[in-house]
Amino acid sequence: MADSGVDVKNVSKIFEDKTRKSVVAVDDVSFSVSKGELVTLLGPSGCGKTTILRMIGGFELPSKGDIFIDGKSVGMLPPNRRNTSMVFQSYALFPHMSVYNNIAYGPRLKKHPRGETDRKVRELMAAVGLGDMGDRSPAQLSGGQQQRVALARALINEPSVLLFDEPLSNLDVKLRVQMREEIRRIQRKVGITSIYVTHDQEEAVCISDRIILMNEGIIEQIGTPREIYEKPDNRFVAGFFGKVNFLPAQIIGVSGSEVTADILGRRFTVNQPGFVEKPGCRAEAVLRPEAVTLVSGAGSGIPAVVAREIYMGNDVEYTVRAGELDILISVRNPKVAGLIPEGADVRLSFDPASLHLITY
Numbered sequence: 395m396a397d398s399g400v401d402v403k404n405v406s407k408i409f410e411d412k413t414r415k416s417v418v419a420v421d422d423v424s425f426s427v428s429k430g431e432l433v434t435l436l437g438p439s440g441c442g443k444t445t446i447l448r449m450i451g452g453f454e455l456p457s458k459g460d461i462f463i464d465g466k467s468v469g470m471l472p473p474n475r476r477n478t479s480m481v482f483q484s485y486a487l488f489p490h491m492s493v494y495n496n497i498a499y500g501p502r503l504k505k506h507p508r509g510e511t512d513r514k515v516r517e518l519m520a521a522v523g524l525g526d527m528g529d530r531s532p533a534q535l536s537g538g539q540q541q542r543v544a545l546a547r548a549l550i551n552e553p554s555v556l557l558f559d560e561p562l563s564n565l566d567v568k569l570r571v572q573m574r575e576e577i578r579r580i581q582r583k584v585g586i587t588s589i590y591v592t593h594d595q596e597e598a599v600c601i602s603d604r605i606i607l608m609n610e611g612i613i614e615q616i617g618t619p620r621e622i623y624e625k626p627d628n629r630f631v632a633g634f635f636g637k638v639n640f641l642p643a644q645i646i647g648v649s650g651s652e653v654t655a656d657i658l659g660r661r662f663t664v665n666q667p668g669f670v671e672k673p674g675c676r677a678e679a680v681l682r683p684e685a686v687t688l689v690s691g692a693g694s695g696i697p698a699v700v701a702r703e704i705y706m707g708n709d710v711e712y713t714v715r716a717g718e719l720d721i722l723i724s725v726r727n728p729k730v731a732g733l734i735p736e737g738a739d740v741r742l743s744f745d746p747a748s749l750h751l752i753t754y
Contacts, residue, residue, distance in 0.1 A: 400589065423612065427587055433590070434604075450463075464554050489532055497550055498511050515546075559591050561577070639682070640679070641678065653669045664679075664749045671753050686721065686743070688712060691739065696742050710725050714740060
């Protein structure tokens with residue numbers, strides 16, 4: 395715990411619905427966030443991620459368990475007694491105040507010296523790209539600029555932990571990409587412990603040191619973006635995190651970290667340390683669409699027929715039928731690769747290193 399910025403220990407949150415029936419929003423969740431780390435709570439709507447963020451910020455109190463910030467218990471403290479700042483989805487700016495006064499509001503409320511407050515405001519405005527906009531009102535700013543003001547206002551209080559509640563969901567796609575890069579740049583520069591909530595998988599992958607993937611109030615998996623994408627713990631994780639194929643697999647043998655399985659009538663040996671299932675058991679091989687090589691006509695590889703072709707500009711998606719199984723394949727740069735028509739005979743292949751086995 396000594397190196398942790400935030401520790402969530404066996405936390406549950408139980409609400410009552412309109413009929414006074416208990417609803418478990420968060421169920422015995424535990425995780426730690428290291429100092430300076432940006433961790434994203436990711437999952438579908440209603441999975442409990444925002445409830446956890448609000449409990450860390452003090453806007454909800456845990457029904458069970460405790461929360462620690464910098465090693466000190468804060469689970470039952472109100473928001474103003476926790477050293478956290480929240481960046482809201484709605485920005486929550488004061489419309490009657492200028493950009494400068496919005497950012498300076500916190501230090502003024504705490505009666506910090508005027509000169510020190512002015513220096514910090516101007517430093518942060520420069521850091522977030524608002525250097526010459528101090529006199530403008532929020533109504534004169536774009537959505538991205540308003541989000542920068544909200545970020546600067548949160549940072550000026552020098553919190554131990556910065557909390558983000560889906561801060562980019564109100565922005566258009568191009569601006570979301572720009573702002574997520576800006577948030578990550580500033581977070582790394584300042585080195586502040588951050589917890590970020592989103593339902594957007596791409597956003598989570600691009601911005602996070604680690605991801606906590608949730609479903610129905612529990613944690614399904616914690617890991618780096620690469621670990622979760624390439625080595626999902628279960629079917630939910632694999633299916634939530636990008637497009638995927640699940641290929642039936644029969645385990646033939648396990649030798650150390652090497653697992654041999656029958657997949658689509660062929661033997662593949664997968665390097666998967668920690669795989670504990672015995673030969674003969676049923677499993678599924680996770681195969682991402684971009685990992686499959688597709689060629690038309692006869693030749694080596696697994697025979698299939700193109701059932702559907704969808705041109706998407708930068709790539710083309712094929713659904714091919716191999717026996718009774720439909721497999722999704724993504725091919726980059728179709729301008730060079732060309733298009734394979736529906737009904738064409740094809741052969742597909744993939745490297746065993748692209749496979750990851752999960753059990754039922």
